[in-house]
Amino acid sequence: MRNNRIWARILGVEKTVVEGVEFDDDTGGVVVSVRPTLRARSRCGVCRRRCPGYDGGAGRRRWRALDAGLTTVVIEAWAPRVVCREHGVVVAHVPWARHGAGHTRRFDETIAWLATHCSKSAVCELMQVAWRTVGSIVDRVWADTERTFDRFAGLRRIGIDEISYKKGHKYLTVVVDHDSGRLVWAAEGRNADTLRGFFDLLGSERCAQITHVTADAAPWIANVVTERCPEAVRCADPFHVVAWATAAVDKVRRGAWNRARAKALPRKQFGTRGRPPAGTGNAPDPHRERAIVVKKSRWALLKNPENLTGKQAGTLLLIELEDPTLHRAYLLKESLRLVFQMRHEDAIVALNRWIGWARRCRIPEFVALQRSIVTHQDSILAAIEHGLSNGRIESVNTKIRLITRVAFGFRSPDALIALAMLGLGGHPPQLPGRNHPRR
Numbered sequence: 001m002r003n004n005r006i007w008a009r010i011l012g013v014e015k016t017v018v019e020g021v022e023f024d025d026d027t028g029g030v031v032v033s034v035r036p037t038l039r040a041r042s043r044c045g046v047c048r049r050r051c052p053g054y055d056g057g058a059g060r061r062r063w064r065a066l067d068a069g070l071t072t073v074v075i076e077a078w079a080p081r082v083v084c085r086e087h088g089v090v091v092a093h094v095p096w097a098r099h100g101a102g103h104t105r106r107f108d109e110t111i112a113w114l115a116t117h118c119s120k121s122a123v124c125e126l127m128q129v130a131w132r133t134v135g136s137i138v139d140r141v142w143a144d145t146e147r148t149f150d151r152f153a154g155l156r157r158i159g160i161d162e163i164s165y166k167k168g169h170k171y172l173t174v175v176v177d178h179d180s181g182r183l184v185w186a187a188e189g190r191n192a193d194t195l196r197g198f199f200d201l202l203g204s205e206r207c208a209q210i211t212h213v214t215a216d217a218a219p220w221i222a223n224v225v226t227e228r229c230p231e232a233v234r235c236a237d238p239f240h241v242v243a244w245a246t247a248a249v250d251k252v253r254r255g256a257w258n259r260a261r262a263k264a265l266p267r268k269q270f271g272t273r274g275r276p277p278a279g280t281g282n283a284p285d286p287h288r289e290r291a292i293v294v295k296k297s298r299w300a301l302l303k304n305p306e307n308l309t310g311k312q313a314g315t316l317l318l319i320e321l322e323d324p325t326l327h328r329a330y331l332l333k334e335s336l337r338l339v340f341q342m343r344h345e346d347a348i349v350a351l352n353r354w355i356g357w358a359r360r361c362r363i364p365e366f367v368a369l370q371r372s373i374v375t376h377q378d379s380i381l382a383a384i385e386h387g388l389s390n391g392r393i394e395s396v397n398t399k400i401r402l403i404t405r406v407a408f409g410f411r412s413p414d415a416l417i418a419l420a421m422l423g424l425g426g427h428p429p430q431l432p433g434r435n436h437p438r439r
């Protein structure tokens with residue numbers, strides 16, 4: 001096999017002729033000069049239709065390819081322009097890269113796979129790219145993937161949610177398919193118009209096929225759903241109801257901590273140096289100890305009990321001894337969470353009992369929560385009746401929130417949406433050249 005054919009194989013390029021390979025002394029990398037095969041030449045970069053040539057464009061161009069071992073590799077070729085009937089004067093299509101991209105397809109695909117599997121720093125370090133570049137790559141890979149399938153096929157039961165990003169300054173509206181557990185759609189913003197964008201895309205025929213919609217208590221979601229899917233059963237999103245309870249526990253915890261801290265003796269009565277006078281320094285201060293226990297109890301109180309570490313379980317026991325009110329708040333949160341794991345008939349009874357308990361609990365945060373639960377009682381029970389109370393909703397929600405944190409630093413929300421869709425949309429990126437079974 002001739003060297004040039006070996007290089008074509010290494011690069012994994014199709015419809016491409018390798019003309020030569022040389023070292024670039026400036027960058028220390030390999031430069032592979034290529035040209036498209038005759039059939040792949042003179043095509044519009046957007047629609048790939050065959051078009052007449054226009055001019056030489058910006059001359060020679062380079063695309064970064066996957067490294068060969070420890071050596072960087074770039075592809076170099078002419079990038080002429082053509083005149084397309086539909087798209088006007090555009091840079092001609094090249095078989096090895098997406099239109100307008102500075103990286104080869106294989107490079108793009110590898111980055112997309114890594115971005116959905118690894119940490120931000122691992123991707124950037126391994127591939128030697130900036131995180132913003134990863135954002136643009138993920139964006140164009142998703143645009144290509146999206147075209148290959150119908151993401152609204154068979155959509156019946158959906159969940160609508162709003163998710164904050166950029167530290168709570170901006171929001172995405174997302175739609176999840178409850179039956180497949182996939183993320184179906186996401187867009188920037190959180191208002192009725194954003195959500196209408198989804199239903200417009202879905203079309204009236206498919207709107208009519210939607211049978212169940214879960215959402216948090218936001219009135220704008222309820223209004224749009226009533227407007228577009230009047231027949232659908234509206235259910236409370238269990239994830240949000242539990243999140244309300246979790247927020248209430250945290251509020252109670254902060255109050256308990258502030259009270260314990262206020263009662264604790266000031267720490268440095270005798271200066272910082274030297275031994276404190278006998279009988280004053282090491283005397284245990286119960287208020288201080290309680291403040292420390294309460295302060296460190298955040299995760300123990302908020303996590304699901306099955307996920308607690310041994311230490312966190314111990315903290316819970318201490319809370320039970322040190323602060324019975326805070327512990328009661330924790331039990332209220334947990335028992336509300338358990339309601340969603342019950343059968344419908346049992347849940348009706350349990351939710352009623354819970355409301356009675358919360359009304360009399362003398363914890364203002366939970367008395368208030370009890371009022372919201374009463375308001376949304378019907379839609380909460382509807383979620384349980386129709387089996388929309390499973391852990392899957394929580395798991396998708398948690399994953400989306402995780403991605404918004406990872407995607408922090410992308411230039412546009414489009415890249416964040418693309419990463420979320422690639423990771424949770426049911427069509428994950430594949431590593432290039434791995435379509436054969438693993439040996």
Ligand SMILES: [Zn+2]
Pocket residue numbers: 044045046047048049084085086087088
């Ligand atoms: Zn075109």
